[in-house]
Amino acid sequence: MPEILTQSIQDYLKHIYKLNENGDAASTNDLATRLNIAPASVTGMLQKLANSKPALVLYKKHQGATLTKPGEKAALEVIRHHRLLETFLVTTLGYSWDEVHSEADKLEHVISEDFEARIAKALGNPSRDPHGELIPTADLVMPSDESRPLASLRTDEAATVKRVSDDDPALLRHLREIGVVPEVKLTIKNYSEFDGNLTIKVEGQKSNVVLGKEVTSKVFVDK
Amino acid sequence: MPEILTQSIQDYLKHIYKLNENGDAASTNDLATRLNIAPASVTGMLQKLANSKPALVLYKKHQGATLTKPGEKAALEVIRHHRLLETFLVTTLGYSWDEVHSEADKLEHVISEDFEARIAKALGNPSRDPHGELIPTADLVMPSDESRPLASLRTDEAATVKRVSDDDPALLRHLREIGVVPEVKLTIKNYSEFDGNLTIKVEGQKSNVVLGKEVTSKVFVDK
DNA sequence: ACAATAATTTAGGTTCACCTAAATTATATT
DNA sequence: AATATAATTTAGGTGAACCTAAATTATTGT
Ligand SMILES: [Mn+2]
Ligand SMILES: [Mn+2]
Ligand SMILES: [Mn+2]
Ligand SMILES: [Mn+2]
Numbered sequence: 322m323p324e325i326l327t328q329s330i331q332d333y334l335k336h337i338y339k340l341n342e343n344g345d346a347a348s349t350n351d352l353a354t355r356l357n358i359a360p361a362s363v364t365g366m367l368q369k370l371a372n373s374k375p376a377l378v379l380y381k382k383h384q385g386a387t388l389t390k391p392g393e394k395a396a397l398e399v400i401r402h403h404r405l406l407e408t409f410l411v412t413t414l415g416y417s418w419d420e421v422h423s424e425a426d427k428l429e430h431v432i433s434e435d436f437e438a439r440i441a442k443a444l445g446n447p448s449r450d451p452h453g454e455l456i457p458t459a460d461l462v463m464p465s466d467e468s469r470p471l472a473s474l475r476t477d478e479a480a481t482v483k484r485v486s487d488d489d490p491a492l493l494r495h496l497r498e499i500g501v502v503p504e505v506k507l508t509i510k511n512y513s514e515f516d517g518n519l520t521i522k523v524e525g526q527k528s529n530v531v532l533g534k535e536v537t538s539k540v541f542v543d544k
Numbered sequence: 545m546p547e548i549l550t551q552s553i554q555d556y557l558k559h560i561y562k563l564n565e566n567g568d569a570a571s572t573n574d575l576a577t578r579l580n581i582a583p584a585s586v587t588g589m590l591q592k593l594a595n596s597k598p599a600l601v602l603y604k605k606h607q608g609a610t611l612t613k614p615g616e617k618a619a620l621e622v623i624r625h626h627r628l629l630e631t632f633l634v635t636t637l638g639y640s641w642d643e644v645h646s647e648a649d650k651l652e653h654v655i656s657e658d659f660e661a662r663i664a665k666a667l668g669n670p671s672r673d674p675h676g677e678l679i680p681t682a683d684l685v686m687p688s689d690e691s692r693p694l695a696s697l698r699t700d701e702a703a704t705v706k707r708v709s710d711d712d713p714a715l716l717r718h719l720r721e722i723g724v725v726p727e728v729k730l731t732i733k734n735y736s737e738f739d740g741n742l743t744i745k746v747e748g749q750k751s752n753v754v755l756g757k758e759v760t761s762k763v764f765v766d767k
Numbered sequence: 768a769c770a771a772t773a774a775t776t777t778a779g780g781t782t783c784a785c786c787t788a789a790a791t792t793a794t795a796t797t
Numbered sequence: 798a799a800t801a802t803a804a805t806t807t808a809g810g811t812g813a814a815c816c817t818a819a820a821t822t823a824t825t826g827t
């Protein structure tokens with residue numbers, strides 16, 4: 322049993338968790354892309370994680386990987402660290418929301434449970450991070466998320482921004498600029514059948530904006 | 545050239561720096577003890593650090609290791625991180641001074657220069673950490689330290705506590721209890737020729753305390 | 768159904784930072 | 798000066814986490 326979860330293993334579990342959120346098993350290639358590791362190396366690690374005691378992933382060759390219960394707990398632990406850290410960096414150290422992701426990606430593996438508890442308390446046990454992403458609870462349960470991609474809305478529909486993808490600083494700066502941040506309301510003025518572009522009125526903004534799929538697939542809203 | 549300084553290398557450099565502070569070169573065995581690594585492994589690493597471009601240490605077999613200028617800068621970088629982090633943990637997150645060392649030992653390798661700059665600013669560019677240890681400046685210069693071991697004082701001498709060794713939580717809790725913390729004044733009431741014990745009156749404390757060498761060699765004072 | 772393409776796995780490396788055991792040097796004691 | 802002791806180095810490992818190139822297995826389009 323990997324009594325100690327290395328930083329590498331923690332990263333694998335975190336990314337498998339995120340891929341699993343989209344319904345299906347995490348494929349070797351998808352993991353390789355996201356982790357920036359050769360597919361062959363990913364296969365090796367998946368085999369190891371599946372054969373460890375306790376098994377952290379469920380893996381059948383050519384079928385991708387799923388987390389076991391212990392694997393999921395470990396993943397949620399890392400994700401909780403990451404999101405609490407991002408919140409802490411913004412709230413306490415004045416980072417902007419596009420600067421926190423990479424810092425949190427390093428710190429998440431290193432902080433103690435004590436540190437985690439202290440920042441959670443200092444922040445008032447927040448339920449969402451600066452990008453609106455849900456923070457797993459202290460007992461490692463992920464709150465349910467009803468939001469859906471902005472890209473799935475059509476003309477005249479209205480919704481509230483809930484969360485945005487956090488890994489692209491340039492996207493985050495753009496979103497901030499056009500006012501697309503959590504809890505802001507917006508209305509779809511037009512949907513273009515041709516390219517999927519959405520023309521959107523954002524609450525508090527003078528002019529409408531047109532957003533392509535690269536953006537609307539990374540913003541999640543509630544109706 | 546180790547363009548990237550691994551966590552291991554950073555630890556070696558930090559400990560070589562500290563051993564060098566006591567005047568002479570850092571011996572293989574002393575490093576092995578402090579790093580909890582077999583002497584044979586330390587030899588290997590010292591050879592590697594001496595042969596890297598640029599060389600980080602000066603090393604001649606059987607003579608121990610000294611830092612080169614680049615090695616010293618790298619060491620001071622890590623030490624600055626460590627001490628700023630300790631200060632931050634105490635000031636901002638309410639850690640007590642015996643809890644911060646191990647947390648800082650992990651974080652010191654991972655924070656960005658941006659993080660370093662932000663906490664330094666938030667803390668008002670402190671010159672000492674919670675244990676009174678001097679913090680290297682942002683341009684990596686170590687301020688000079690005039691303090692000497694409490695153990696070197698004799699009967700009737702008076703002094704001010706400047707810093708205490710930070711790596712033993714039990715010692716730190718004891719020192720706090722008897723009021724031996726930075727900037728506190730004390731007077732030597734008796735020196736025992738036999739075992740080196742000192743009987744000490746600590747400013748603000750009702751009764752005298754007797755301290756052995758294990759303690760008095762880890763407390764540093766100014767006259 | 769079958770070839771072309773894509774995804775995945777196997778095989779055989781590498782690097783890093785360790786280890787133990789044995790051999791070699793240095794230093795200290797008589 | 799010789800010997801005992803301590804410090805240091807050499808030699809020959811290991812395990813983790815990667816890599817590339819080649820081989821295998823799945824999937825897709827016609
Ligand atoms: Mn993030
Ligand atoms: Mn945790
Ligand atoms: Mn720094
Ligand atoms: Mn300290």
